[in-house]
Amino acid sequence: MIDLSIDFGGIKAPNPFWLASAPPTNSGYQIMKAFEAGWGGAVWKTLGVPVVNVSSRYGSLNYRNTRMMGFNNIELITDRPLADNLREIEEVKKYFPDHAVIASLMVESKAEWEQIIKDVENAGADGIELNFGCPHGMCERGMGSAVGQEPEVLKTIVGWVKEAANIPVITKLSPNISHITDPGLAAVQGGTDSISLINTIKSIVGIDLDSYAPYPIVDGKGSNGGYCGPAVKPIAMHMLKDLAQHPEIGKVPLSGIGGIETWRDVVEFILLGATSVQVCTAVMHYGFGIVREMEAGLRQFMEEKNYSTIYDFAGKALPNVTDWKHLNLKHKVVAEINPDKCIGCDLCYISCDDGAHQAIALPIDTTNRIPSIIEENCVGCNLCSLVCPVEDCITMVKRDDGTESLTWHERTLNDDIPVTFDDDRAGGKGHFVPTPEDALKHKR
């Protein structure tokens, strides 16, 4: 029997699918609609100091035929009256007492924090999320990512909030920082109950070639936005892993955010230690209905792997994410092309020849275009298998017998590492490369 319910640092929800604090959580109407659709929780669009928004707020990065693979926005926190938001929080909780309604907050002074915490608690919020991430507009006024980038300030504010709050506190971090563990540790030391990440990344999503202004364009000008959507997922997962593996930070629950759209994304975030996930861009693109695919996929995965709760596999990938120096240098894979599947686009050839290790040859027989691997040149980099447009046509095949293992770390300990520029123990020594003049034999 699969049970998707969670207890996220004291916040209970019927499932780990939450809406991130953003335009989809701007009103009680949207959140009720989302809960009806199957979402288990929602972080209300940030309540706080009064703001005014501009018209033209979003920009998109399209790739090939995919719209919004990257997305940025210059929208600020909610511009609706606080009283309206509080009334609607109360109303949503009346209809959905078991769903998680979390109030995202952003104010300045200690007194303001204390007041707004009291307000949302009175409205019936299940938790608070501190918006220390917004990288546009609000940070110019000393809030949002301005806090997230100053661990000491962050710790102080988390301390104020914890002192005032009776409900659980989530600290939402900004990725616009060198080491995510710095603000992560500050949040934990400030007493946060849990952490969510990432907020958006400072970005310029594109420049209009006629007006010379960045998107989104507001009367001929633009500002940096916050970048999100599928493109940021790898950055988010890396930061999540950094926190999850940290001995102190890893003890608090982590809510994963950043480019999540499908059940696969959800599972990957959970495997890296998240026990709730938050989604925004995918909902802004496709609506609340996408949660159906997420839930069905997650259930299917859990059924096949025989898991009953997400805690059964949360963090399961963490032991396998290690430092480079611990990777086995004796492991060896080479590419193999399946000639029955090959369609002869020769992208593997040109990508290897121009972009990798000149380990693929074109056929001498010109009646077909099926290339072949020059095994002695192949370093097993994967590039050909990544560019190949045919499923399972190029596979990376293991060549070592798995009996040997030696890491850089071990070699260092054994004093067996290259030390001079011409050291025989260096990796590339003796590896085939064509002569520079060979390049001139190619036409064009």
Place this chain on the structure above:
Amino acid sequence: MAEYKRPKTEAEFKKNFKQKKPLMNDTEAYYEASRCLFCYDAPCVQACPTSIDIPLFIKQIHTDNITGASKTIFDSNWLGNACGVVCPVGVLCEGACVYNHQDVPPIQIGRLQNYATNKTIDADKVIFKVGEPNGKKIAIIGAGPAGIACACEARTLGYEVDIYEGKEKPSGLTVYGIAPYKITNEEVLKEVDYLQNQLGFNIKYNNAINSKEELNVLEKGYDVIFIGVGLGATRHLGLDGEDKNGVVGAVEFIEELRMKHHEVKIPAKVVVLGGGNTAMDAASEAARMGARKTVLAYRNSRKKMGAYGFEYDLAISAGVDSLFNVTPIAITGNGKVEGVKFAKTEMVEGKLQTNMNNTFVVRCDMVIKATGQAKQGHLYDLIDGLDIDNKTRIKINDEFQTSNPIYFAGGDAVNGGAEVVNAAYDGKMAAQGIHNWLTK
């Protein structure tokens, strides 16, 4: 089996001759362009007689550099717009697309090409530069694809160019001979207009070169003469009754149809003789013009037909019936066609034999002969020292120069009748050949 109602108005004609390759809209072009894999040494380029850098122009379409895409296309093929729709892409670029090996539909290269060039032509974007005048003059005989391409290329090299055209419209068979569901007259003519506006070559219409005197004038007035003439009238078959009312040549039939559209009257029953692409076109067109019964008759088996499979399929889908292994032996009727007498044929020891003991008559009101066109041998005979081969094709060297050095030639005159794209290639290369010769 009549699938089409007889068109009585231009609107009904357009409906029956709906464009097989309609113009793409921006969204369709964007998505289609995004599918291109950008193959290395792409097979589509190798399959294109003019070697257009197809992956490049597709990428340019995708990045909204439509003008750049058109430049890429026209740089290789001066009739890039027409070729986008009239080329037999299934056996050329699209047939070579690697997606075919994956049972995925190939990229619609022709339509993408037409999309880009159409936009550029409609916007009248200036993308060509006339070459620095070099004081030399070229006369071109025939404003067909070969002649137009030669003129364009020669203008970019700085030559003055006059084209002598026998008819009143340019672009030869593209406007007079291609099936109307492949391209409209407007589409053909606007491309030539566009090229002519930018490159400024002259076309002298209704100015056929037929006599020694006319050739002498050209030889005196120009440094080089390019022969870009097409094929001639439909060949006489020598059948009994071939002169009866209602027996027409396919080329003449199609030309009339292209010019007069719904005003052409097609009788109820039509027999088309031949197995080439022109026969398929003529049969398909007769059916679309509302003939109640159209029968395609070919002397050999279906497999041996010269027509592309897709052209045959197109005719069949228009409601055309076909007869194989039959050869016409006489046209019956009293002054007017009433039928075609056929004899069955069979392969005997690798040779096609006519069995005169097995004959029958197919009743009809019209016979369209699509059995080949005569060459323009009378013109070639007027030119001193011009070598032609045993199929009346002008012989040329690698530079498209004939045995009479001031004459160059290309297109149908040298290949005996091929695609628009082949003529476009020849014309361009001949201009380069001329330039090489004159600047040697």
